[in-house]
Amino acid sequence: MTLHWKLVIDTVDAPTLADFWAAALGYEVEDPSALIANLLAAGHLDQAAVTEHRGRRIFRGYAGIRHPDDPFDPTTGIGRGRRLLFQDVPEPKTTKNRLHIDIHSDPGGLAALVERLESLGATRVREVDKGPAGHWWVMRDPEDNEFCAT
Template sequence: MAATLDWKLVVDTHDAPALADFWAAALGYEVEDNSALIDRLMTAGQLPEAAVAEHNGTRIFRGFAAVRHPDDPYDEETGIGRGRRILFQDVPEPKTAKNRLHLDVHAGPDAREATVARLESLGATRVEEVNKGPAGHWWVMRDPEGNEFCVA
């Protein structure tokens, strides 16, 4: 069996921790807990208090949050995943156009509507239902910050 390939998709955001929470719930991923690393860096004087925030009772790097696949390895000292990850980073400018890259969530035809409804309950919105017959049937949706993704 081949080793897991490490990768990280980076998404520009307005509220990184909130969007990480959404995508962790949407994909069944885990939000990375970097609090031990943050505490160690702060104790050593290598991280200023201004670079830290609190979210859901945990210290986080201000403006950053990541989610990782729960089956992939991670560094226990830093909380950083060593596999499939999505990093959310706050940027000052708003989203202004259609994404050039998007995620497809594969629910299968028997679970598509239930998955779409579950994602709506987490804050996603339906945009358009697409039915290409034998070529595929899916929903185009937007996450809470307006990033497009599909549910097939």
């Protein structure tokens, strides 16, 4: 049996971090505005649970991104495949991540990938060169979550 899953990432500013990761991975930011409109009209959602980001209504404190080739529910805007969900939490990040994303470059394209990620708001932490075993950069996203560009 295949299980459906999503990776949930704690954030300080879910919509902004979703924008970063969508651009970094070539994913699409989910658009829940139709779902929100239906829930508001039916009285199942309080207006305080909603905010606006980049001209769309979104759930306050949440933002999802999905792979552009994977299916999604057109009624809710929620992806049914490879998906990351960002959720705001009250506590700050305090230690190294126990889980991280690796972004793979095309052969010979690591420098261009690192530069592109920096232009989106990532920062370089350190370069790792293990010779034939691999070469990559440890980086941080705009909220200091570690990831690798390989």
